[in-house]
Amino acid sequence: MSRLKPNYHHGDLRNSLLKAAIDLVERNGIAKLSMREVARQAGVSPGAPYHHFKNKDALLTALAEVSLWTLDELSTQAKEGCKTPQARLEAIGVAYIRYATDHPALFQLMFSYARDDVPSDLSDAPVYRVLASVVREFDLTGEAHIAATMAAWSLVHGLAVLVIDGPLRHLAHQPEQVMQLAKAVTAHLRL
Amino acid sequence: MSRLKPNYHHGDLRNSLLKAAIDLVERNGIAKLSMREVARQAGVSPGAPYHHFKNKDALLTALAEVSLWTLDELSTQAKEGCKTPQARLEAIGVAYIRYATDHPALFQLMFSYARDDVPSDLSDAPVYRVLASVVREFDLTGEAHIAATMAAWSLVHGLAVLVIDGPLRHLAHQPEQVMQLAKAVTAHLRL
DNA sequence: AAGTAATCTAATCACCGTTTAGATTACTAC
């Protein structure tokens, strides 16, 4: 019946909390995430997380940020091996849809708990900058470039959301059908 | 100091609860909605709502359903006065974006608490059926028709989400700029 | 008018987000 000595210094609690939160969100969804459960999973008292995150919202915002940059990196990697701009654009789209269907809860989190500080320069924003860099290869200028980038992003983002939550959500766990639909849909994008 | 007689039969509590919930969601967002506050706003005890909705999720799902059909109706009305298929499509898009920016919380609710029963026939699904009916005028067949409808929906839905929550959310309260962007973006849709 | 179903209240439970005071550990400068 020996009590464990309280662990007053965890070492890297902030990251442990983020990791635990990601785990729980992916398993149970955003709605069921509780600070106390995150603390439990990290093996720490209920009040401990509040030394690293001001409140639950701050935790979720941090999570959204992490996820956004993860998706940014996945998209970047995806386009690397491709030769033509079209191929790069398609690769990004595929990576995007794949992330959305593989991690639906995190994907939703990214856009419902986005941080309030919008980068003044759009080309600093995660995901946007990747898409914009590829769209720029299509030789557009100024406003037209922004519109084209947003069009590409809107199309693939909308598809992702609709496949996860829309009337086609029964396809969510049939990757090959989703990809086939993605190809057919993105064929309607004119650059 | 007379106590009011308990109102054992409210009359139409279910609808009153839905109305109160819509009000609260639009004012404070989805996250801050509580069953007890809905009950309070409807002037009823904390347990009363559970006779009309199995749990909080069921309330939110019902709310999502209501909002979906509201949007469906708005879209239908919007296309009525238009002469060409292109004009009808554009009118639906405008109505869609307008609803999203006017009622962002409800708009998000529609797609995060969508009911689990996917209509076996897609043409029974709210919003989809409206879009599909217009896209059908473009003379496409079978799979191509579905893909085209999803492309149109994806584009406008993605734009709505990105304007509300994405890197362009500072535009959310500048309708004219949003509409301008919407036009520029939807111009990239090829049917 | 009696009996049954529907509707709401009151009370209760476990859980949650958050705050506070205090204990423990690490860090820094002499």
Next chain:
DNA sequence: GTAGTAATCTAAACGGTGATTAGATTACTT
């Protein structure tokens, strides 16, 4: 090393929340 300070965590508490239960009241049916 050791004193002092900052950082980190615990323990305990507060009000609020989702949900369940038993029972009171009202409406409905025949």
